[in-house]
Each structure stands twice: as structure tokens, then as C-alpha cells.
Amino acid sequence: DVKVTQSSRYLVKRTGEKVFLECVQDMDHENMFWYRQDPGLGLRLIYFSYDVKMKEKGDIPEGYSVSREKKERFSLILESASTNQTSMYLCASSFLTGTDTGELFFGEGSRLTVL
């Protein structure tokens, strides 16, 4: 079975802190994604990566950066957390099929609260 593991289920941080959200997958997937989920706004894509050291902006990249130094790990970084970044963060991965993004597999989610 595919396993996508997110480092923290619940985090509480203060405004201005630097926040790292880690995601690791064990299926040798090329693609990795970060989404955030908010009531009324649904799931929105922040960043994705289709290879090591590659990254592409999604729909809402402002205030975030990412790092992919190894194929299995994709990190989401909030350089200076703000209260409007309080959200549920979801990591996903998939195989690179060549014709589409492939079947997405999600981690358990990280619920971040910024005070």
C-alpha cells in the first residue's frame, strides 16, 4: 500500500514564526503536491513538484515556499507564519504517467493554527 506520511497532525505556531511541514512517501512517486483546505474554499493547490529539485507554483503560492532535495520528501515552508495561514494542509503524491498527473494518494493532513 502507498504510504504518505506528514510529520505533524496538529501544530500551533505564533505569528512570524518559520514553519516546516514535512511529507514523505514510500512508493517512489515522481509527483508530489501540497494543498490547503479551508471551509467554503475547498482544496487549493499551493505547490507541486514532478522531480527532485523541481517545483511549480499552484494556485495560491504566496507566502509559501517548498523544498524537494530527495525524491521521497517534499517540504512546505511558511517563512513567516500569519493568521490567515491557519488551515488544514494536505500532501499528496502520484506516479508520473506521461499522460496525466496520475492517481493521487494523500497523507493524513496537518492542521496548523497560527496565533
Add this chain to the structure above:
Amino acid sequence: GIQVEQSPPDLILQEGANSTLRCNFSDSVNNLQWFHQNPWGQLINLFYIPSGTKQNGRLSATTVATERYSLLYISSSQTTDSGVYFCAVEPGTSYDKVIFGPGTSLSVIP
């Protein structure tokens, strides 16, 4: 951009009942997936179904790509089926952007 609609937005079922959830999309798609988000927030894959019909136990799904819709059937519902069901599509013109529908919130009561 592509629009994804799901209906109904909310559904309450008695345990044992059957239901059909619908996903409509406004343009051609490369793929379509159905997910179940459990009460703890995790999205669980149900089906990867760009076209045709698939079955997995009490659940089945059908996608008619030419008519731009997909259906998720839940038979003999159980309380553990409660949660939010999302369809997600990848537009035919965009390799990398998967668009999620707004979801159907299902409550199965004993």
C-alpha cells in the same frame, strides 16, 4: 477554467439505504478521481476512473466522459461511510492542475 459541480451538497441516509452522488464537469478531462474524506480529515482514494465503470465492494463508480459527468454509487450504507465525498478532475488542457469539486457531505445514521 473548468467548473466542477457535485450534487447533492448534503445527504442524510438511514443505515442500509443506497445513494448516488453526482459530479459534473464543464470541459474535457484527462482523469477523474473520487475520494472520501473521513472525520479526521484524511482523503482516501475510492476510484481512479477517467472513463467506464469500476466496482469495489459496496461502492461503484461510472464516468461518462463524453457527457461530462461521473456517478458514485453507495449501496447498503454504513455509519462508517459518513464524511465528505469529493470528485477531482484534471482538465484536458492542463497536465498538472487537479481541480476538486466542492464535495458532498454524507451522514449515515443508525
